Amino acid sequence: MGIYEKGFERPSPIQEESIPIALTGSDILARAKNGTGKTAAFCIPAIEKIDPNKNAIQVLILVPTRELALQTSQVCKELAKHLKIETMVTTGGTSLKDDIMRLYQPVHLLVGTPGRVLDLANKGVCKLKDCSMMVMDEADKLLSPEIQPLVERLLSFLPESRQVLLFSATFPVTVKQFKEKFLRKPYVINLMDELTLKGITQYYAFVEERQKVHCLNTLFSKLQINQSIIFCNSVNRVELLAKKITELGYSCFYIHAKMLQSHRNRVFHDFRNGACRNLVSSDLFTRGIDIQAVNVVINFDFPKNSETYLHRVGRSGRFGHLGLAVNLITYEDRFNLYRIEQELGTEIKPIPPQIDQAIYCR
Template sequence: MSSEKKRYVPKNQAPKSAAESRPVDTRFRTEDVTNTKGNEWEDYFLKRDLLMGIFDKGFDKPSPVQEESIPVILAGQSVIARAKNGTGKTAAFVIPILEKCDTTISNIQSVVLVPTRELALQTSSVIKELGKYLNIECMVSTGGTPLREDIYRFYKPVHILVGTPGRILDLASKEVADLSKAHVLVMDEADKLLSQDFQPILEQLIEYFPNDRQILMYSATFPIHVKDFSGKYLPNAHMINLMDELTLKGLTQYYAFVQEKKKVHCLNTLFSKLQINQAIIFCNSTLRVELLAKKITEIGYSCFFIHSKMQQLDRNRVFHDFRNGGCRCLVSSDLTTRGIDIQTVNVVINFDFPKNSETYLHRIGRSGRFGHLGLAINFITDDDKENMFMIERELDTEIQPVPQVIDKSLYT
């Protein structure tokens, strides 16, 4: 008998055609997803039905952050993981919590905390897609929606709860959500969850979890307040850091010095020169988001806009339509800088340059998702020069002047 490992094929699945079974072309994928140890999904001894969901999702092999995370989480250890946006962080914690979930128990077994409703919906979608053969019930609960609807939902089993800290604390304090058997707490975009807005809520919420809880913290950046929290609640956590040299892999960064009154003209020029699949254009305030979206429409391009002051239903509709290809451009505040995964976005434009390196990193990380190439173009006024130099120093990167012609192979 041959000792070669056989490839797992889900039961009742038709054999793939020659085209479908061709190896994945990694020539235009960056090493933060291709530089793996060579592990296969079968190496983790996952449930058959979970493997079926993984392959249905199109995941060929684990990415580095998944290779580092999955065995440690399955062993029951807490994790602090730092990895670039778009390298498979969500699946890195979703796959093990699906594996650990016992559907014969109707209690909440895992809670995933995220800073925004958009990210909660996206994470829930990944859970449902990967776990579609497992009969696992996943519920989303965030602020901005009627609490009564969430209360009714708890009349049925909930195995995994995804939501924002304030709403989940509200449910726990009202004894609607029983977290006493939720042994896994995931904090996605942990740096944002531990900001001044969220940290007091989070520390109250942790008291509702069992003492032997397993905490999984994921983010691209870990400021000092995250280190303080981890020292208190995760003193023996397993550390994963895949960011030392890979922070901005695959992203080409340019700047254009431009007067404020010339920004729209410059944007119009870029639209005519770039090969945009989809683009996100960032502004520093909600008012400027709406004004810019109006200007873009006036010069003849269709676009959506989204910001935190919009009604939740309107935000949901815009995000859903943009994700499904309803429009090529989205003008946004920093609402969409956290974990929003739209792989067709290949261009990010900072119409207004951000104030700090963390925001910059999260913004431009909306392009170049899961190892694909991306382009970031920054409009710089005289007031932004010092900020740009500071961000270059802090991220140990170089933002180059925009050339007359941008090579399409850099971002397509």
């Protein structure tokens, strides 16, 4: 019922491959891109395996950022809407006392960031001895040098017979080592062959730094923007640009990592609910954030590497939607542009005078 009400009619490729395997109890190593339905690919089997009559944490979902934790727990709650399953989210930057109080009530599914979950486990408040499944989303980030030790310590709180599911868009060496050490005969799913930028038309505009704002203004007046995310390469530039856009008379929010967590949550929530058309963001916001209404992504500052480019531009055109990406390129960016095109095997074309709405508007 929950799946139906979320409007899912048929499984996406990653869901089709991972749900049946996850239900058999096997460990999984899945490589799939953002926007392909990854969250539901592990939430559905996780919910299916929970016994609501058993008052214990039975599934732990680890994610690298607070935003992603909130979004993932929201998906779990919606999918489990008609079941008596208690979902809790816990992340750094929020009151520890509230989390401790909440853990005295039943919790079946816990979504959180590693540092905070470990903190609660060490205090003996978060009991994981009956947690038979651990999911790691964006596993490449969770296995970065500073976070991996926390994840490994967390695993020691889980029963021997636990099931581990790893989902990631990229698989660096750390993931491979972790797999060999902690996963038992994992089932490997690799869906990275289809191009990530499917459905997204990419253009570049060759500009000087001082022409960028003017260029953005022209784009706003010419494009049919449902919602847009505009990326800058630094926190400082995010705030300055947001101010400029507001001065031009367009509604605009901004979000970056140096903001208070509560403020970030509010911006994310309001933007997602359509309170504002444009969001200026730093790279904090590129991973896994799924806002269906975004049909235009603008790289006000061109990213340095192809992975960042992929994550940014993958914000539009998510799972079957069409999208448009416009890159403002300065003289210094030209080598990066060429390199990113090569690495991603994609084409970024010069922007035409007129852009056909059919390519990015439903």
